[in-house]
Amino acid sequence: DIVEKERPMGVVVGVGGQTPNNLALPLARSGVRLLGTSAESIDTAEDRSKFSSLLDELGIPQPLWSSAASLDDARSFARRVGYPVIVRPSYVLSGVAMRVAHEEPELIDYIKRATRVSPEHPVVISKFIENAKEVEVDAVSDGEAVVVGAIIEHIELAGTHSGDAAMVIPPQTLSRGVKTTIEDYATRLARALRIRGPFNVQFVVRDDRVYVIELNLRASRSMPYTSKSTGVPLIWLGTKAMLGRKLSEFGGLVKGPTIAHVSVKAPAFSFIRIKEADPLLGVEMNSTGEVACLDRDFANAYIKALVASGLRVPKPGEPVLVTVRDRDKPRAASVAKLLRALGYPIYATKGTAKALRMAGVDGVRELAKIGERENVLDYVAGRRVGLVINTPSYKGGKAIRDGFVLRRTATEYMIPTITRIETAEALAEALNRGDLAMTPYSLNELLGSRAV
Template structure:
């Protein structure tokens, strides 16, 4: 690859007159980044970089002394500093750099580190020297025996390009570390770095909402109505066109951070007033919220001519819950073949038009048999480890080899994928999120578009009820086998589905307790239950009191709308404090009732992953 040299422009020459070499070196030694210096001097960041190059002010790499100076350390750990001696020796081997995910946090965790580690293994098998760049010592990718060489560096353009200039790799992989390294692809490409896998142009086409929206229009692929805004008036104009409720979010978000569903102009104004970063380059995204849709995650591997769908996951919860917080079922279980065929067709079309090479993830919403594309991520997703383990196919390894230039058509034969367009399974797998609500009770317990989970559990079984029961137990949410169930659902959920749930619980000898509206609906339909006061109503005891005193064993509460979510937080908080399992969607309630019935009548078997995967060898 050819790294572009910095050009000494007039702006850089002018900058050198007020920022001499000694000052620049001192600033870098004191930890000022190029971006910070550019902000201080009100100049573009490339000008600071060009001035550094002109002065010859470059960082060097030191080896982490794991032997406390008793004898020479041989570990491949390096970090940069502004000194003189460079202790990192670049080899002549063919090599690839992998950018990691950075610090683990809500929205980006070890799922991406798993992808990076699997990519290291695949590259090593292919004969490449592997170089890992990450700044989190608490990950597997930064263990001493994973990559051939490791740089503990922030995932910024300045730090990354310095490593690339020193190591001179054949290419860089940015799509396995999540959103953080993906943001660097355009700058690295402009600097002459070879991006392995999907090009920076394809990444930008998927990430830029206006460009992606235009592509969907061109391909006649349905999507929720949307718009972009940089101020309140533009935002109101969009909501007048698409209607409420609307999903608002900043550009290039991680883990649904700062996403919110708004129901009125006042809520929209409050959101924008609190927003920290809305510009023309990073506008506010506003989508029509499909309130009753069912969401799907599709992971796929693609090259320039071929596409294999590695997993189609159906969310138990309805649309509006972040995919990282949703209970995901693989394979899908109650959707029409037509909708599945449509999603597969859209996936192949988008992979071809985005020129995806490697992994991609697409989120769909299905409403009344209509399929809508929510978003496309031309990178690894947090579901990739789940899909790989559930299907017993090394998804990341295949994607890595595709990114190195191998054809998916050749790999089909090697991994026994033949002519399939979807990896099949003969069992069922469930991904269940784990939440920190017991540690952060005041943070609120109701799920939405902003990710809240801090982990996940996985269960395998031959049938859905057993898989769901195992998933709940693995996530430390113990379903009751007897006792009292509190039910409070919104008006839209007062339908045959909640009647079936209540009837099942009644047949299993649970006592049913409900608030006034739900109580009236259930009793009118012949289901016996007791009435209790809401938290905000006059009269005691209310539902909060009953949960607090240990008289409730399971809570089904489905608030809808801004006011309901606010009013019902007390119920969720009481449930968490008293270790009472609760669900907040009708879909989760249905699955929970099936799981309770399964636990009452069935003993669970135990199988290893290898046993579940053995069907591939038959």
């Protein structure tokens, strides 16, 4: 209606999130001129089956996949590649109806949900690569040249929605070879799809092998963060590219600048305002805001970001409650040792306490589990712990009830709660290396004339 009334010379669909992208094909079919990337290219990126086929054509690695035309197809694929698998509908934002299935009943349920959410487009089922690092790129292309604003490393492993993950620029653990490969894949995709404007590519990395999992032909939610962190004006450049200008006109940039500081983005959640909400991280987005903080090193930037997001970082002397699933216990022991050395008393439930002691963690205080005498809930409700580290155990695809009750109680009593072991590792390392001085820096101090 607006286009018919205003009759503009063109319409931009690349800076309004998912909804404008969903309108690209209908607008183009109605004769509306789209500025920037074509509707056909947008459809190729948004349609999971078409995009996976494009990656195969380009020889760019991706997790094993199949278009789930029927439940039988999905079941057959999952049995062939093994669980877990991830179900991905097309043309959705924030991971809506996207799920990781660990067994067949979950898979059947998730396929039905995904089909309802996006009935006009095929659902793709892929092998879920466990224990993989998630990485993304914010960039701009004019159809040939590409400006990579930043390679962004997620702190949480793959399986946490990009809107809920903490992120760091520049990446802290990626090899030079991995970073080169990431830039190469992003550039090849931009040229294959004749991208003109901003775009975002998401990857998973395991054992230095890079896989592409998603391409968004639009401005991503992380682009303001990337531009503020690096001084690369991605949206300004993207606008010029959408209007037909060449990136070479603006300094001949082909890569973002090297920065001497570290920038961390952390999500903000509103679990306390949502009754019965479980503060778990997964493939569907839950965060309601985000903050970014800069410092000279990762440790201080990360602590700043956590504090700014609303998490109260405990002080030495405040007990830390650790209760984790079996597979996380070896890593939890390393976290507990470090926190203990920094002056944090360690409390744990029976199974975790036993594992920590066997790993050499001294002075672990064992607390009774829920339903017994004075137990973990009493300590949380009485604010006798300063931090809860709880990674969930699952049964039948659902988090076990006791874990939910613990996490929910901690949320309601405003006790900071960590539900991913890699987040706990990052916090412990930051507390060990950071000085907690919270020294403020202006963008001008860190970026000079490039500050945007």
